[in-house]
Amino acid sequence: MHLCQELPPCLLSPAAPTKSPYPAEEMHGRSEWESRGVVRDERGEIRSSAAENESGYDVEDVNSMEKVILEYAAMDRELNHYMKAIEETVNQLKQEKPENIPDLKYLVKEKFTALESKNSDSDLEKNEKYMYFKDQLKEMRKQFRLQSDNNDNDAIEQIDEDIAVTQSQVNFICPITQVEMKKPVRNKVCGHSYEQDAILKIIQTRKQQKKNVRCPKIGCSHDDVKESDLVPDEALKRAIDSQNKQSWSTL
Template identity: 40%
Template sequence: MSLSAITATLSSLKSCQGDIQTGMDIVTDVAMDLAEAQDIEVNPDIKELEAMMLECAKLDREINYFVDVVQQVTSEVATQQSEAMFGLSAKVREQFTERIARLSDAELHNHQKVAAFKESIKNSFNQANQGSADNLEELDEDIAVTQSQSNFTCPLTQVEMENPVKNKKCNHHYDEKAILGLIRTRHGQKKKCRCPVVGCGNTDVKESDLILDQMLRRKIQIQKRNSNRT
């Protein structure tokens, strides 16, 4: 196999990874619907959905490690004789197996989307208990009334966010793709990333500070549906 073929394969894997993460968002939406209607402590469906999220997180993690190992091994053999390519598969398999063996499934609970799933379920259940939304239709009405108080616009792109993330340090929201792009650009320039919200004193936004806000994403989707109806 040529190095160009390997690059194409890794690109396909990353595309699959994007599909996995989209699936995790869908699972979270389904679980939030259930949490708004039932007691999450006795709802076996939500427990099953959480188990599904953990399996997706495991696959996502394994793809990350596999891609990392392949890139590392291929960079090592790229400057060697072509004969080195014959042992590439075995070397990748060996290093990947070693890395996976050191991992603990307990770490999967720290996966960004798993953590967001748990937080979203908790918020949905609390919202249902407070009587603010007994079902999705009532939630739609609530969002319609309060949407003027909610800011769905990314401070970077100035357009409606698709995947909002919350900065746990300053509590500001941004579109995930936009803020990650800014952070990486600033780091590439050997600079810190300042929060793009005017007047914010947070001068060092890190990727680890960002938390997916599934509740806000859901509100944005509901507002978009309501707009389409009108």
């Protein structure tokens, strides 16, 4: 019997990601992504609507759009890993030709987990759509500078500084509460940090439901966060306190 006939339909035709990168729902006449400043052109390429409106250059909008693109990149990476896991499983069975077909779902999950364990944030920044977005942003800045006088250039430099500060503060924000952490704890397994009370509350709730806790950091594949794996993130706490002191000193 042909190998492909042995494979269950779920492996031959993998399900789409649970969260589609192109939502079909419309919000007041626009898709969800368009309402957040990200649209697709006639080629299906993701682009920033702010790139078409130089006067609409806004730090918060740019950061919001960048977050959406990174979310898309994480989903794209996950789907690619799933497809690769299936391909590797099929090739393995072709080579080994076992007498009894093993648990295919388990083999695929095992290979998928191995691929996901190698994830890093730098991988997302190499995503084609993310790089395309960053190139558009650079081009927008370039065009805006060419058309601005000295005062406008000073304003742009201030915006760039604000973006740099905002990006440096991203690691200070708890992925659960979305506010700056006060008592950060670090996960020894995946290295991500969370607000202590928030992650412990989630762990307690899921424990009562007899379910595992997945790391709330976008793009992280670790799906078994335990209280015993959490340690105080002293370095992050010092960095947050230091920045807050600097902020008060400039007032």
